[in-house]
Amino acid sequence: MGGVDAAGAWHADGEVLGAYSDGRLDAAGRWSVEAHLTSCAACRLQARALVDPARLRRLRAALIEAVDVPRAGVVERLLVRLGVADHTVRVLAATPALRGSWLLAVATTLAFAVLAAWVSRGADATMWLLCVAPLLPLAGIAVAYGPGIDPTYEIGLAAPLGSFRLLLLRAATVLGTSTLLAAAASLMLPRLGWGAAGWLLPSLGLTACSLALATTIEPLRAFGITAGAWVVAVAVTVAPPPPSSVLFSAAGQVAFATLALLAAVVMMVRRGRFEADRGFDTTPRFAARRLR
Amino acid sequence: MRPDRAPSDAELLAAVAEGDSDAFGALYDQHAPWLLVRLRRRTADSDAADQVAQETFLVVWRDAGRFRGQGAVGAWIWGIAIRRLVDLQRGRVAQERLAGLLGRRRVSDVASAEEQALVRLEHREVIRALNRLSPELQAVLQATVLDGLSTREAAVLLGIPPGTVKTRAMRARAQLRQDLA
Amino acid sequence: MTTPASTVQARDLTMTFGRTRALDGVSFELVPGVTGLLGPNGAGKTTLLRVLATVSAPDAGSVLTLGLDPRRTDQRLDLRGRLGYMPQEPGFHAHFTAFEFVDYVAILKELHQRRARHEEVRRVLELVGLDAVRRKKIKALSGGMRRRVALAQALLGDPDLLILDEPTAGLDPEQRLRFRELVGQLGEGRTVLLSTHQTEDVVALCQQVMMLHLGKLRFTGTPLELAGLAQGHVWHSHKRDPGALGAWRTGTGQHRNIGNPPAGADLLEPTLEDGYLLLLGGDQFEEVAA
Structure with missing residues (x-):
């Protein structure tokens, strides 16, 4: 079986390989072919004739696709599992605010709020968290979209995907992430209770409000104004002792839920305006963020 | 890589480790055919063979940098493929598991003495002795010697208890020694 | 000099930043083929290209591009689907691979069908000769390669109008040559407008040339005429x-x-x-x- 080349080395010929492939060789023949194939490039190429070219092409294409497409992170896979479109997930994953630095800042802030609660241990234990948590998504969204923040902002402006849709997608990602983190922080408070979740509706209301405002003024300014308004509202309404605020009362919560709904309506009505401004904006030259 | 001569497998693999897509394509063209042919001799299910081949090359893409440069690249690739097949047989398709497996137990990329002997089966006695073994003993020897699987892995691939693999391997070796003595 | 074949018609474009007139009554027409936009730094080249790419709106004047008026939202979105824009300093998500980055831009360009989109991404990366390194992280690529990644994203969807801002800046002579070959090909049947301050690029590539200086158009014509x-x-x-x-x-x-x-x-x-x-x-x- 096989043949010997000019240098005296044994090679499997097409006939032997065919017999091997069809299972017509005995054990010794099989083994020598297998051992030989792993080390002999010339004989490996002969094996090509034994495989359906269409099958090789199909496998190759599937393989190239699998290798090109980035391995999705856990969150990305989960979102796809939940039925979110693959392209939407990719856009979400590119949210600049989702980088480690922002997550770290949010986690640190929340950790301090929880720490403060444990130190004071009094009736005001939850106040820090309640006041700080609604600000986090605002800060996050502010660093999620815009010139100088999003590296592809300039290219994005010249692309047909609506900028408001992009902003909303990013806002949803940031809001989702910070809400999860704040919820985790709430569970670590010394005294659990529904009061510890008092930040949720204000957080939603403020985010919606700032997005609605962003249809009229610069997004960054919109987030700043909303955050400022919240700080003032907290400062004015907190009444010691023991510290409490009408903002976290039942009436306050209803008010924030209403605010969120109203802002959502405004957003939907005015989104076209945002597209018109942003997409075709008149801001001065974009300062590209350079690569480190 | 110099363009005036076909790059060796090891050079291709080094380029793949650097993220070179062309080198990966070339490596696939070199190794996919024989891999599919050899897998045909391990499983009758061609869909399973396709899956194993695909996952094997994905591991090659990811772990190209781990190849130590000892032995043939083909042997390294087969080591990955046969373990993918074992995993598939186990019904454990999770790639992470495989990665863990590869991390723990390095695929031996040095051909064993037995393999080396098999490459040159010029001795009629060896051929006769091997062929005289029963199919069951041949299968066990193939899994443990040629494919380099552990007893447990061979047991999964052949669908027999690990104890049986051990006893059959011992019997096969004893019989070979006796025949060649 | 109205030609029926003109694809872009700009009239009296004016744009002011503070006290600087970046564009001062600029009017011109573009025809299919490669047009070079020459001018020293600060001439207003980038401002003009951004206006044509619908990134910014002029203070006054009008543009009609591929028969579409960017002042109207629906037409602007249509237009964006048909133009490719390579900014002067494109930003990158540095942790993306070249493939991921171009794929991301493809999503922004609303190529939603996954398979087809990936095919298109591979096509444009092959066009610019980055096929082999497409799975490398962008931060691992050389400056010249990054320029080509930026060019690749502009080629997505085979646009009718290509706007390239200083595409040859920072390229070595060999890369420049490859780039010229590529843009020369692209200019067949397509309108390509590229800004540069390298006159060699214009000589080598362009059928038409415009010169902008201090916000005013000083010259339009062929390189020979210049x-x-x-x-x-x-x-x-x-x-x-x-x-x-x-x-x-x-x-x-x-x-x-x-x-x-x-x-x-x-x-x-x-x-x-x-x-x-x-x-x-x-x-x-x-x-x-x-």
Whole structure:
């Protein structure tokens, strides 16, 4: 079986390989072919004739696709599992605010709020968290979209995907992430209770409000104004002792839920305006963020 | 890589480790055919063979940098493929598991003495002795010697208890020694 | 100079940043093929390209691109689907691979069908010769490769209009050559507008050339016509001619002078660069005189 080349080395010929492939060789023949194939490039190429070219092409294409497409992170896979479109997930994953630095800042802030609660241990234990948590998504969204923040902002402006849709997608990602983190922080408070979740509706209301405002003024300014308004509202309404605020009362919560709904309506009505401004904006030259 | 001569497998693999897509394509063209042919001799299910081949090359893409440069690249690739097949047989398709497996137990990329002997089966006695073994003993020897699987892995691939693999391997070796003595 | 084939018509484009007039009543038409936009730094080239790419709106004036009016939202979105834009300093998500980055831009361009989108991403990366490194992280790529990644994203969806801002900046001679080959091909049947301050690029690539200086369009025509402007204005002399707008010592030891030659001067055949320098020099001369 096989043949010997000019240098005296044994090679499997097409006939032997065919017999091997069809299972017509005995054990010794099989083994020598297998051992030989792993080390002999010339004989490996002969094996090509034994495989359906269409099958090789199909496998190759599937393989190239699998290798090109980035391995999705856990969150990305989960979102796809939940039925979110693959392209939407990719856009979400590119949210600049989702980088480690922002997550770290949010986690640190929340950790301090929880720490403060444990130190004071009094009736005001939850106040820090309640006041700080609604600000986090605002800060996050502010660093999620815009010139100088999003590296592809300039290219994005010249692309047909609506900028408001992009902003909303990013806002949803940031809001989702910070809400999860704040919820985790709430569970670590010394005294659990529904009061510890008092930040949720204000957080939603403020985010919606700032997005609605962003249809009229610069997004960054919109987030700043909303955050400022919240700080003032907290400062004015907190009444010691023991510290409490009408903002976290039942009436306050209803008010924030209403605010969120109203802002959502405004957003939907005015989104076209945002597209018109942003997409075709008149801001001065974009300062590209350079690569480190 | 110099363009005036076909790059060796090891050079291709080094380029793949650097993220070179062309080198990966070339490596696939070199190794996919024989891999599919050899897998045909391990499983009758061609869909399973396709899956194993695909996952094997994905591991090659990811772990190209781990190849130590000892032995043939083909042997390294087969080591990955046969373990993918074992995993598939186990019904454990999770790639992470495989990665863990590869991390723990390095695929031996040095051909064993037995393999080396098999490459040159010029001795009629060896051929006769091997062929005289029963199919069951041949299968066990193939899994443990040629494919380099552990007893447990061979047991999964052949669908027999690990104890049986051990006893059959011992019997096969004893019989070979006796025949060649 | 209205040609029925013109794909872009700009009228009186004006744009002001603070007290700077970046564009000052710029009007022109573009036809299929490669047009070079020449001008020194700060001439307003980037501002003009951003307006054409629908990134910013002019303070006054109008553009009709591929028959679409970017002032109208629906037409602007249509237009964006048909143009490719390579900014001067494209930002990258550095942790993305080249493939991921272009794929991301493809999503922004609303190529939603996954398979087809990935095919398209591979196609454009192959076009710019980045096939082999497409799975490398962008931060691991050289500057020249990054420029090509930026070009690749502009080619997504085979756009009818390509707007390239200083695409050859920072490329070495070999990369520049490859780039010219590619853009030359792209210019067949497509409208390509590229800004540069390299006159060699224009000579090598462009059928049309425009020159912008201080927000005003100083020249539109063919490269030959631009060179022709300097006909009779370039001459040789042993010493630098004091009457020249500009002069430099060449490798032969002679001085090459541009400006108004003295009688009996040893006149030279002008190049496109001479025409460009003459226009620039003329401006500077006027400024000094004013």
